[in-house]
Amino acid sequence: MDTGAGRPGRATYRHGDLRRALLEAGVELARGGGPDAVVLREATRRVGVAPSAAYRHFADRRALLDEVCSAAQAALAVAIEDEMNTLPVGGDPVGSARAQLRAVGTGYLRFARDEPGLFRTAFSVSEDLRNAGSPARAGEGGLTPFQLLGSALDGLVEAGLLPRERRPGAEFLAWSAVHGLAMLLIDGPLRGLDNTRVRGVERRLLDMVDQGL
Amino acid sequence: MDTGAGRPGRATYRHGDLRRALLEAGVELARGGGPDAVVLREATRRVGVAPSAAYRHFADRRALLDEVCSAAQAALAVAIEDEMNTLPVGGDPVGSARAQLRAVGTGYLRFARDEPGLFRTAFSVSEDLRNAGSPARAGEGGLTPFQLLGSALDGLVEAGLLPRERRPGAEFLAWSAVHGLAMLLIDGPLRGLDNTRVRGVERRLLDMVDQGL
């Protein structure tokens, strides 16, 4: 009777927490090689289970990948939150609002740089914007990356830095700029640019958003 | 002796132009389903040849994909050129310079919308920026997308719209914004946005670049 859900998962039959284990393995695979690297058989192999066992918990590879992708978005949210938490709390409201938005961008880019595999995975979703504000994609504060950006933009409006009539849709503009740079840096033709130059481009891009929004 | 290189490729042994045929099949696959869809066996199947025949012309699948990707970038360059050619030639230099840059962005986004598969393929390169200005990736004018953007920015400097000291690296900023929007529109969470809203976002994004560069 020593089988099964002992705590950390024994060796024999019932795993006890296969779903979570497969998901974690999938995240690790995604971290190392992006969405294409989350391979069903490899995940089961790492967990020590037969390939077909995965189908008890995920409809197919895509279903597993979707959940890995949610986890990656949550990790991105955490990275953004981390960056925002480094900001001093008080101070003047307008400077603070501007700094908040910048922090969103900086966190986003830092995550893309530190975790390129997870970053690429985060945006290989199969669904559209409808689920952009869903449970599993949030950070510790309960907000998804998209929502974090939205609230930073709201702050800009309240601080009088962004005319209220230009607020709707503004997340798409800011997001596009930062996301595009991230892609070009990790996947695209800017790959291999040295770090100081990268920092420079990042700063100037955030300036552009700041100024052109 | 009716075999072989009649002109358009007969049915028996020597194909005569297998390399180009495989490349074209690969482009068609990419058009339909992006980089993942360019499958070696399917390309050989469409050309009517054994799978292993491909290895006489391409080192491996990745080599074929790389060439398909170059073709996709050339197609992107043509789309941008098309957009630029719709512009009136004369007129005031500053307005014209600004319009040129806008045309680059518009053509870029139009290509992403019209040919999402090719667009995604165009940016799945394995190399970095070193080969961004290479032969096969150019349009009819002989310039790659990157170079077209660069020359538009040069025009901006000459028209006095962009301070010369901010010219270096400016392509990365403009490119990031437009590229990011393209990605979010076709692959990302903005997929499925209705057309009028898309146009609106596109216009505002180009405004942002215009103003924030």
Place this chain on the structure above:
DNA sequence: TGTAGATGTGAACGTTGTACACAAATCTAT
């Protein structure tokens, strides 16, 4: 206790990329 449902196994199928020995067409040099 015994039966129903959940969960993991093993073998199997069709698909992919790739390697290798072989065969046919063309080229080159005598």
Place this chain on the structure above:
DNA sequence: ATAGATTTGTGTACAACGTTCACATCTACA
């Protein structure tokens, strides 16, 4: 023209992948 040498396509084979299905086993509840 004829005999190699070289190119180019064929056929077979292998490992890995996603997926399915019949079966075994564990758990829970009557």
